[in-house]
Amino acid sequence: MLAYTDDEVMLARSADDFLARFASTKHLRRLRDGRDDTGFDRGVWHEMARLGYAGVLVDEAHGGSAFGHVGAGLLCASFGRHLSTSPFLSSAVLGATALRSALASAQRCWLPRIAEGEAIVALAVDEGRRHAPASTALSAERSGEVHVLRGEKTLVVDGHVADAFVVLARTSGRPGDAAGLSLFLVEADRPGVSVRRQDMIDSRNAARVTFDGVRVATDTAIGPVDGAGPIIDDVLDAGRIALAAELVGIAREAFERTVTYLKRRRQFGHAIGSFQALQHRAAQLHGQIELAQSTVVKAARLRDLGDPRAALFASVAKAKAGDAAERATDEAVQMHGGIGMTDELDVGLYLKRARVAGTLLGDRHLHADRVATLLGF
Amino acid sequence: MLAYTDDEVMLARSADDFLARFASTKHLRRLRDGRDDTGFDRGVWHEMARLGYAGVLVDEAHGGSAFGHVGAGLLCASFGRHLSTSPFLSSAVLGATALRSALASAQRCWLPRIAEGEAIVALAVDEGRRHAPASTALSAERSGEVHVLRGEKTLVVDGHVADAFVVLARTSGRPGDAAGLSLFLVEADRPGVSVRRQDMIDSRNAARVTFDGVRVATDTAIGPVDGAGPIIDDVLDAGRIALAAELVGIAREAFERTVTYLKRRRQFGHAIGSFQALQHRAAQLHGQIELAQSTVVKAARLRDLGDPRAALFASVAKAKAGDAAERATDEAVQMHGGIGMTDELDVGLYLKRARVAGTLLGDRHLHADRVATLLGF
């Protein structure tokens, strides 16, 4: 169940080739240093859509490629290795997963456009410093046939280029209550929506989005109003598995570059990779990355199979992959020595992205807590 | 302030010589394998008393040597190195410190006998699995001129050979309240006191002591009835510093034996101490032991000077020394390899004592929590 099918292996290979050519660290640097407004290359994203990436979680009836979560995970691992930027996480994973619970008309309207890379639908969930969906304060008050949204979201990935937002809102109860939450689909050009891009250390897209009395029709609700809890968990877990897969890709690439450096760099008359203390640290790290990778495949497979343990493994994978990526990138800097501290080398780019991806949708501490809760202790 | 005086250095040296001859691991094994009822050698303890060890915290007016906490710490470090057994912790540290807050008549009665090694006064504080003085449930109800004690204490060090107990009892409030606690001095032969020795992994003395309606005169209270909190903290901190000092002694001895072994043992054609991975682990451990030692000296000095930061440093020292001893003894087993797992080698004795001393009067987790509380966060 954890081994890859031939189709999956092919998908991963072709993604690796494509990203190496069109969405590598070189391209990330170009976007960063040019202070690019979009934050990714739209042409490349369209090409990725043509290859089926954007529709990976969209069923074929809506024009998707339906590669599933294992496929999405393989793509994310490649994104991690190349530090590719695209609206994959926001739109192809989070947006698409959320929309699958929307009204049929909304699905017909948005899913094909997501799959074609024509529309970007971003998830607006966090409000404070910590990922804590139950703490949602952004309110959606019913007023006749509409709901009125008031509040602010932060760290909305691709928020400043989104065509629409899936917004987590409170329709009853108080911040802190797990119940009383709803999801609404809000087009970015609705009056009252304002967006400000945030300057993140990973040079990726994120935005602060303010909803100042935004009126949306009640039928834009995704799932039951006041009872969107299970859908929210499901959407977030899809994103967590994708991020975990990306983190393993980051960890593996940072680690492999480090091992290569250890073999090449000489000091005190020897390749530094021959020093046993470094060898043991590298060996431990290798083991941790292997373990992390297994959790990601397992989580994705369970989810594709509709197995209820998928939620547990989403947290296991997010925690373990976050940990592995943090250690791998920290060690990459340390083992590269002074040169690893320079912006000229890519190591720092991996370090920064690992930290952001590790924090998004809950860091390893939050997910350790969730694992305890889900297991029941 | 942290350097030792000449007197202190001399005390440490003479203790080392004495203990190597009369209270070493060899003697511990003899007591253990012979299932000795007393658990230490009374003759040796009298000799230690003659050398001034038993009266280390007893003022000269009561026949003590008044070496203070730095002196006590030096002795404890030696006890740790040699794994010497004696009622030092229970009687000379905990019992004596508690009695210094008793009525003058009680001090006159007990302190000289403690200092001479004639009487053993043990502290009865814990009731459950965790060290948690505030959870005390053992009750002392007032009835005219007496208090009636009902309840059970566990892990009473030297409980089965004690002539008297300093018992932590609840005189008001409920288990969990920090207030409402009192200390009573209870002679071991009072009706209703029963003692059962516990079989500890460190082969040292500990007992379960039951108080079944034990009547004690109200003037046996140490410190104010219902308000003994500050005295309790003070007594416990004296014990914590002593244990921390012992733990550093354990860590250092286990570490030095390991380093010696690393230099001697050959594998794959080299002394294993030449393998860099082991060198780095040894170097890190050495640093941690150095750090732990500094906290112990600092805590003892501050206490001798009456500095209010002594409480903070008692917890810092207990946490840090417990951690260092745990790591040092774990590594001692691992680095000795298979032979380190055999009972024949002393390494296992250090491992076990480190765990017990690390747990007594609060483990490193409890003391990390206390550090946070004392610093105010």
Place this chain on the structure above:
Amino acid sequence: MTEFADDPQTFRAQIRAWLERHCPPEMRSPAHGEDDICWGGRRWTFRSDAQRQWLNAAAAEGLTVPGWPRAYGGAGMSSAQVQVFDDEMERIGARSPLESFGIWMLGPALLKFGTDEQKRRYLPPIARGEIRWCQGYSEPDAGSDLVALRTRAEDRGDRYVVNGQKIWTSYADQADWIFCLVRTDATAPKHRGLSFVVFDMHTPGVTTRPIKLISGKSPFCETFFENVEVPKANLIGAENGGWTVAKYLLTQEREMIAGRARGLHDGRPLWQVVQELAGDAKGRIVDPILRDRVARAEIDALALTATIERYVEDAAHGHEIGDRSSILKYCNAELNQRRQTLILEASGADGLRWDFVRSDGGEVAPAWLRAKANSIEGGTAEVMLNIVAKRLLDLPAE
């Protein structure tokens, strides 16, 4: 013997039905201590009727060694079928009917390196639990470094005469036969002069002495050989080719220790054990720091289990586990040490008493102490890391 179906679903149903009928109810709970394990052998005394019935029923079907060929006492199952069998055993919590070094180690080595005669002679008695084996590898000055072995076997025509000492021979005092590495060419460099031989522990000149560990009594012994005569027919593989057999066997051992984690712990999830010791009425572990550490250990346990699953699947697809077993061995040892330490800490002062046992009968202090050896026995943690660094990562020697 039952004819098992090729079709996976029918096969699973067959196994399920067979287990339902033959596995005694008493054998459907995890083994807690030595007394619950059936090791077999000439001198074996069954702990219960159920234990005897269970062994006999399993042996009759070849299910003590389901993957071995039927000709040698096995059930001839494919690795996928063995997986199903293991799953079904686990589902009903069945104990293994027979544990033995013969099954884990000598068997695979014989299947690979033995002559047909050797296989026919040694394998079926292993499968039936009739002969109990021990292994003689380590020596006092050759632990991780087997190249330093000094036990020598002198050539006397049709037999060898063996002199020397082994250490860490588990259950040597209860075993019937031993397989061991001896030096047959004292002049050959390093591992080139080693041979792999087997012989009866009753042979004159063999003596054993149990080793006491820091955790108490142990199955380990020192084993002494004084002019022990061993027929040359008892040589497995080529003379002076013992290193090849031994290396293969060490990998088997690591896979066994790492992969199936047999014997390392009692199989209950850590969190349940800690919950009983330190949980509140609702089952929440009260101390948040302890709860967090248990959660992290569970994450790593789930990650390790998934990794084993992945590697085993890989192997079924033709990509052998090989040196990757060192990762599993290393992580498994570390994880069980964390497990036992957390259980010890959750037990607080109680855990520091020799006589304290958990509500489910599990020992605390002895298990914690015993676990310290996990990162030493069967290849130290350091050796595992060396293997990963050198063979998997291809890092250079100095």
Place this chain on the structure above:
Amino acid sequence: MTEFADDPQTFRAQIRAWLERHCPPEMRSPAHGEDDICWGGRRWTFRSDAQRQWLNAAAAEGLTVPGWPRAYGGAGMSSAQVQVFDDEMERIGARSPLESFGIWMLGPALLKFGTDEQKRRYLPPIARGEIRWCQGYSEPDAGSDLVALRTRAEDRGDRYVVNGQKIWTSYADQADWIFCLVRTDATAPKHRGLSFVVFDMHTPGVTTRPIKLISGKSPFCETFFENVEVPKANLIGAENGGWTVAKYLLTQEREMIAGRARGLHDGRPLWQVVQELAGDAKGRIVDPILRDRVARAEIDALALTATIERYVEDAAHGHEIGDRSSILKYCNAELNQRRQTLILEASGADGLRWDFVRSDGGEVAPAWLRAKANSIEGGTAEVMLNIVAKRLLDLPAE
């Protein structure tokens, strides 16, 4: 200049009074960033009048370098007196009036190895903040391994001609003079052909290029020498004896980095910073896991501080810190990295933005990234551990 009393209590009172009068109120708060530090030098622009007054007042009394002899611009204090001075500075939260590589590193080396003329020429301008120095040690292929240095100085009679490249020369683009290690004998083995020279950065042939770090702009530069002419009078110590000077200086640097922790962080206790970011109304850090990790970091910080105190006292009693500075350097780097990571985590998503600053003005993400270098610069963590293993524990080389 003030005549300081020998009697400790009078001395402390004098210092206290002097500080009260001369340390401007604006200089009595910790430095938060580069802009708050006074480095001095020909091209220095004071950030404020207070900064200028404070430097001038201190320099006039020799208090920028209180332990140096008065003849060379210091105050001639004993180490016990310097300790009192430091304590009193800390008590009022006073910033150092002048930071410089001249004070920390070149000065001690000159005091030990310089001729009297060299001391008179170079030390007073350092003490007065008139000449700013940088150091040229590392080269692209010689980081931890200084023996591999390749910058060469050819003998041309009364002068050397220097060619080569240095890296990690802090503030090379703003410094007036450089002290550096060059190879004066290309045929001598390893470190035997190295010499320690000083020269003006305005000498023709010297160019610098700033290095951008993962944390953003940095004080580090690459420095290139092309036929740079250096008079032989600028040689410190013996020709080909540079290694002795450099080794002494490296120890100084480690003690400085480790012992006084200057510049590593802003001096506020970690717990206060985290409390502001993640504490409730009563000041309790809400997340118990974060609170526990902060507590452990504080324990280690207190332990390290106590160890520095102990070693410094030892040194006052004649037992030099020596190689023990490697322990301090190692632990200090590790501790600051933990500190910055905990602050980053306490900042949550905010900490991942370049533009987020703490309420006290401290940076979060850049400080976290910058701290990654703590275990590399001034001797890597690995080199520190090697020193401890080999020199303090006397473990054998392979």
